[in-house]
Amino acid sequence: MKTRVRLPRLLACGATVALALSLTACGNGDGGGSSGDGKIHVLVYGDASNKVEKQIVDKFNKTSDVKAVLDTIPGADYQQKLQTIINTPQAPDVFFNWGGGSIQPFVKADLLMPLDDFIEKDPGLKANFLPSVFNSAVVDGKSYGVPMRGTQPILLFHNKQVLDKAGVKPPKTWDELLDAVKKLKDEGVTPISLGGGDRWPTLMWFEYLYDRVAGPELFEKALKGDKDAWASADSKKALSMLKELVDAGAFGKNYDSVKYTNGSSPALLASGKAGFELMGSWYYAQQQEDAKEFAETDLGYTAFPTVQGGKGDPTNVVGNTNNFYSVLKKTKHPEAVAEFLKLMYSDEFVKAQMAIGNLPTTTSTRKFLDTAADPEYSRFQYDLVAKAPSFQLSWDQAYPPSAITPIQQAVQQFFNGQLDADGFIKAMQALPTE
Amino acid sequence: MTTQITSAPVAVEPRKGARRRPEASSAARVGRPGFLWALPATVFFALFAIAPLIMVAVLSFMSWNGLGSPEFVGLDNWSRLADDPVMLKSVWLTLLLTALGVVIQTPLSILLGVWAAGHQRNRAVLSVVYFIPLLLSATAVSVLWRALLDPNFGIPARATWLFGDGNLFGEQATAIGVLAFVSTWQFTPFHTLIYQGAARAIPQVLYQAAEIDGAGRYRQFFHITLPQLRNSVVTSMILMIVGGLTTFETVLILTQGGPGTDTTISAYYMYQKAFKGFDFGAGAAIALALVIAATIVSLIVVRVSGYDKMRSDMEGVS
Numbered sequence: 183m184k185t186r187v188r189l190p191r192l193l194a195c196g197a198t199v200a201l202a203l204s205l206t207a208c209g210n211g212d213g214g215g216s217s218g219d220g221k222i223h224v225l226v227y228g229d230a231s232n233k234v235e236k237q238i239v240d241k242f243n244k245t246s247d248v249k250a251v252l253d254t255i256p257g258a259d260y261q262q263k264l265q266t267i268i269n270t271p272q273a274p275d276v277f278f279n280w281g282g283g284s285i286q287p288f289v290k291a292d293l294l295m296p297l298d299d300f301i302e303k304d305p306g307l308k309a310n311f312l313p314s315v316f317n318s319a320v321v322d323g324k325s326y327g328v329p330m331r332g333t334q335p336i337l338l339f340h341n342k343q344v345l346d347k348a349g350v351k352p353p354k355t356w357d358e359l360l361d362a363v364k365k366l367k368d369e370g371v372t373p374i375s376l377g378g379g380d381r382w383p384t385l386m387w388f389e390y391l392y393d394r395v396a397g398p399e400l401f402e403k404a405l406k407g408d409k410d411a412w413a414s415a416d417s418k419k420a421l422s423m424l425k426e427l428v429d430a431g432a433f434g435k436n437y438d439s440v441k442y443t444n445g446s447s448p449a450l451l452a453s454g455k456a457g458f459e460l461m462g463s464w465y466y467a468q469q470q471e472d473a474k475e476f477a478e479t480d481l482g483y484t485a486f487p488t489v490q491g492g493k494g495d496p497t498n499v500v501g502n503t504n505n506f507y508s509v510l511k512k513t514k515h516p517e518a519v520a521e522f523l524k525l526m527y528s529d530e531f532v533k534a535q536m537a538i539g540n541l542p543t544t545t546s547t548r549k550f551l552d553t554a555a556d557p558e559y560s561r562f563q564y565d566l567v568a569k570a571p572s573f574q575l576s577w578d579q580a581y582p583p584s585a586i587t588p589i590q591q592a593v594q595q596f597f598n599g600q601l602d603a604d605g606f607i608k609a610m611q612a613l614p615t616e
Numbered sequence: 617m618t619t620q621i622t623s624a625p626v627a628v629e630p631r632k633g634a635r636r637r638p639e640a641s642s643a644a645r646v647g648r649p650g651f652l653w654a655l656p657a658t659v660f661f662a663l664f665a666i667a668p669l670i671m672v673a674v675l676s677f678m679s680w681n682g683l684g685s686p687e688f689v690g691l692d693n694w695s696r697l698a699d700d701p702v703m704l705k706s707v708w709l710t711l712l713l714t715a716l717g718v719v720i721q722t723p724l725s726i727l728l729g730v731w732a733a734g735h736q737r738n739r740a741v742l743s744v745v746y747f748i749p750l751l752l753s754a755t756a757v758s759v760l761w762r763a764l765l766d767p768n769f770g771i772p773a774r775a776t777w778l779f780g781d782g783n784l785f786g787e788q789a790t791a792i793g794v795l796a797f798v799s800t801w802q803f804t805p806f807h808t809l810i811y812q813g814a815a816r817a818i819p820q821v822l823y824q825a826a827e828i829d830g831a832g833r834y835r836q837f838f839h840i841t842l843p844q845l846r847n848s849v850v851t852s853m854i855l856m857i858v859g860g861l862t863t864f865e866t867v868l869i870l871t872q873g874g875p876g877t878d879t880t881i882s883a884y885y886m887y888q889k890a891f892k893g894f895d896f897g898a899g900a901a902i903a904l905a906l907v908i909a910a911t912i913v914s915l916i917v918v919r920v921s922g923y924d925k926m927r928s929d930m931e932g933v934s
Contacts (some may be wrong), residue, residue, distance in 0.1 A: 242745045262891055269660075273769065287894065291683040436767040438786030438875050444759075446766050455768060584893035595876040597785060607788055 221249050222515050222522065223266055225264065225274035227505070228256030234534045238525050247520035261583065268293060268510070275513040276522065281319035281327050281506045281573040282580040288508070289321045296324040300520045307520075310527035314573035315543040318503040318580075327506030328523045332540030333567050334462045334502040338487070339469075342480045344371055344392050344457045352484045356394075356423070359487050363432045366457040372434040375456035377442030381577060381590035384437075386460050387424060389500040389577055390486045395420040397494040398572040405580055409611040416493065421596070421603040423489075428597055438598055442543055445472055452476040459485070463563055466556070467539050483559070485566055499566055500574040504543045509544055536560065543567065585613045668700070669907065675900035682894050698914040703879050703902070704883065707909075709792070710881040714860030717797040717803075718853055725852065727802050729811025730841055750805040757802045758869035765794060788878035791871050795879060798866055803859070807852045814848035815841060850921040854914055861910045882906055 226235055232254055239252045253274060255263050261284065268288060280283050288294050301308045308316060311329050319327030340352055345362070348369040354360040368372040377383040392401060396416035404411040411417065427433075434456075440446050448465065450456040452473035459465070469477040488496035496524055507526065509519050525531055527544045535542045536554040541563050548568070554560035567573060578586045592609035595601040601609065644660050676693055681684035697703045732743040749757065764770045767782025776782070784790045831839065864883045867873060873880035873888065880888070882902060890899025 265894060269683050287681055287683055293683070368746045379872075379874070381872070435781040436783035436786060439765070439783050441762070444763060444766075446769060450768055551835075584895055587888050587892055591874070591876050594874055598875055600876050 192279060215510070220515075221251050222275040222513065222518055223251050223253055224507075224522070225253045225255065225277040225314055227260045227278050228254030230538065231535075231540060234531070234538060234540070235330075237534055238334075238531055241530065242525060246380070246521060248515045250518075250522055265583075271423050273510055273512070275515065276507050276519055279319075279506050279508055280575075281325065281503060281580045282575045283504075283582045283585070284579055285319070285326055285508055286321055286582050289326060290416045293511055294326050295511045295513070296326060297328065297509065297523075298324055300523065301325060304520070304524065306527060310544050310546065312543045312545065312568055314499075314570055315503040315545065316569065318573065319506045319508070320577045327508045327528050329504040329543045330507050330526050331542070332535055333504045333543045333563070334464055334571070335499045335563060335565075335567055336390065336462050336501040336571075337483045337563075338458060338460050338564050339451065339457070339463070339465055340458045340482045340484070341451050341476070342455060342482045344369075344454050345482070348457070350457065352482060354484075355489045356487050356489045360427070360430060362457065363427070363430050367431055367532045369456070371391070372450060372456040373458065375440070375447045375450040375459040376433040377438035377447035378433070378439040378597065379439060379441040380443050383442050383447065383596050384593045385577060385590060386462075386500070388420070388593055389574060390460070391420045391424055391489070391573070392417070392494045393498050393525055393574050394486070394489040394494045394496065395423070397490075398498060400575050401574060401577070402500060402582070404610065405615060407615040412607045412610045417607065418603055421606060424596070425603070433597075438594065451481075455465065459533075463541070466559055467594055483562065495571050496572065497566075497569050498572045500569040502579065503573050503575055520569065549567060562568060579612060581615070585615075588613055591611075646723055647686050664904075665827060669904075672766060672900045672903055675897060676904050678897050678900075680896045682896060686897070689897065693897045697898065697901050697905070702880060703882075705877060706880050706882045706885045708863055709879060710863075710883070713792065713795060713799075713863060713881060716792070716855055717860045718856045718868055720796060720800050721804050722849065722853065724800070725807035726811050726845065726849070728804065728808040729816045730837070730845075732808060732812045733815035743808075747805045747809065749802045750809075752802070753867060754865040756801060757798060758866050761798050761801075762870055763796070785871055788875065791875065791879050795870060797861075797865055798870065799860075800862065803856070807856070810848050810852050811845060814845050818844045846921075850917065853919050853921075855914055858910050859911065861906060 189280060197541075222237070224239065226232060232252070235252055239250045243249050260278075264277060264279075265287075268277075273293075274613070297307065306329060308325065312333075315329050315333060316325070319325060319329075327453070338352070344366070345352065348362075348365045348371070350365050351358070351360040353362050361468075363373040367402070376387075396414070396419075400411050400414065400416055440450070442448065442461070447456075447459060448461075448468055449472070451459045452469060465481070466477070469481050485497075507523060508611065509523075513519055526542075527546065529546060529550070532542045532544055532547055532550050533553055536547075536550055539552070539555045541547065541560055547564055551557055551561050551564060574580075578589050587607060592601060592606055595609075596606040625855050631812060634745060674684065677688060678686035679689045679692065728746070732739055732746070752760075765771060765772060765782075765784050767779075767784070768780075772779035772782030772784065784794050822844075823836055826840060846907060862883050863881060864887065867879055867881055867884045868887070871879040873884050883906060886899050886902035886906065889895045
């Protein structure tokens with residue numbers, strides 16, 4: 183059974199690559215594009231947020247001669263499938279992405295349209311969005327994306343009951359966090375729940391601590407190819423603090439066998455077996471769905487603790503700034519696309535997103551906070567993002583895709599002791615930056 | 617096969633030399649498999665196996681991220697792979713997992729297969745139950761075991777005496793152990809099926825004769841059953857080896873190659889390079905290396921086992 187299926191499949195994979203190769207070879211210079219049919223195709227990641235996107239497309243189609251068509255790609259394969267079609271005649275006109283490194287290869291391949299002309303004609307396309315968010319889709323000084331959907335800062339969640347029992351208050355500083363870890367451990371619970379099996383939750387600890395200790399500049403430098411940044415004193419300090427936290431038993435011993443994606447690490451918090459979990463703002467909705475009772479009474483949230491003597495502004499935020507719409511250079515209807523993008527800062531869009539729990543990053547969002555599914559939580563998040571001098575995009579999304587695996591491996595190996603600080607620094611220095 | 621059938625009537629009724637020749641040659645023209653017979657299969661094989669293989673080979677000498685035109689870089693991908701410690705480690709891991717699969721599954725499935733070859737009703741029922749894992753996809757099986765082995769909510773939480781802190785996926789030895797266990801759980805039934813069929817085909821007279829000679833159950837097993845299963849052992853082992861070399865889903869879902877790169881087998885490394893890192897040239901090089909390795913290993917097994925000589929298993933002939 184196994185063999186009959188596997189070997190051909192392996193070959194088929196190769197064939198897909200090879201076939202795609204021949205396709206692009208023929209398609210080059212053709213520039214056809216799917217927009218020849220008087221329509222613009224809008225490609226988005228398929229999930230619950232599509233509800234609002236459909237609504238927006240319908241609204242757009244009521245007034246526009248050029249009709250918009252919404253195409254969705256479900257599942258985690260979005261980036262792979264996007265990369266397969268983006269250079270073919272099936273490419274969309276407008277597509278969803280994560281900004282930063284996720285669009286960098288497309289910019290480099292000269293496929294994307296800089297939006298600066300659009301912004302010149304309608305300054306609102308830039309001015310209506312929070313700058314810290316808008317900037318994460320800027321590549322080489324040019325804007326390549328307009329924010330859509332909602333922002334996803336990473337927050338420190340906790341179980342109020344567990345903390346009360348151990349006599350712990352939500353920590354405001356790193357020292358308080360270390361102290362909380364000790365007290366929670368004495369209570370017999372895992373101080374911090376971590377889905378290390380997925381690796382990206384582990385990465386979140388690095389992102390925040392580096393930002394607090396060294397400020398966002400260190401990572402920005404490293405991203406530009408300055409390998410010394412990783413070997414700097416600040417980098418080493420951040421690593422030693424992380425090591426201290428791990429060695430203190432903050433995450434227990436089996437975190438690498440726990441996953442976030444199968445609901446295991448959130449269940450640790452909800453069932454009172456853990457005190458804290460560091461996770462993106464979507465965690466709140468996740469707990470509402472998985473453990474409604476816990477989410478309504480005992481789920482608390484705070485910003486990441488401050489680090490004494492750190493260079494980073496304590497109000498800085500890391501996470502997914504937002505998702506973005508980028509535009510293909512070869513679109514036949516740039517005017518229609520510009521009109522479509524304007525809807526992303528319309529009141530109607532903001533209200534519709536808030537109704538499904540997303541937090542759009544327009545400056546007008548504040549007005550509508552009371553209409554959110556949970557106004558208090560939305561307000562907390564919005565203030566956090568709006569006040570943040572810097573919003574660091576997750577490392578694995580800021581770097582180009584080829585760096586994702588090496589980054590995730592390195593953070594996992596540093597946590598489980600396979601890499602020491604020097605080994606980690608070396609691994610990060612070896613990352614491809616373009 | 618076909619040759620025997622079409623030539624058989626000619627051989628059976630040889631009457632007069634004069635008539636035989638034209639009859640035979642016309643039969644040959646009509647019934648003998650010529651090149652045309654193989655054409656459909658050849659075309660499909662060329663289209664879906666040979667052509668992609670050639671294209672993959674070509675791609676392995678190019679640098680391509682999936683956008684724009686690939687660039688010819690000569691042996692760059694290959695020399696990078698040769699120097700890549702992860703690649704070397706992945707080859708070692710692939711061989712280790714394959715060997716584990718063969719060593720664990722072969723004795724297990726021979727015993728189960730021979731046992732299931734008996735004719736009692738309870739065995740038939742049990743066999744059917746036992747074959748159920750075979751019906752599940754590797755993906756479903758992996759998701760299932762990942763949930764069952766969760767350290768806080770799965771089996772390890774209930775059996776701490778056996779699993780300790782349950783960090784099965786966080787350490788290399790246990791992560792490999794889990795991978796070997798899950799593929800054993802899923803694929804032993806398939807190999808058992810092969811051995812069950814083969815064991816049933818062993819002529820009963822051999823056992824009857826052995827019993828008259830006073831051979832016990834163990835001697836019967838080692839001197840009749842096992843030698844008679846020889847060709848099945850080779851078949852099953854080749855399937856296990858080629859299957860082991862191309863294992864993918866279990867790693868993708870259970871460990872994602874982790875912790876670190878501790879379970880990054882070659883097929884998964886290829887996927888990581890090509891489809892996560894968009895380095896299709898390096899991915900193609902790994903894929904090609906895998907195809908070559910699998911072919912060589914299969915050839916060695918066939919040669920060493922004497923399978924290519926096709927010795928008969930019939931009673932009294934050896």
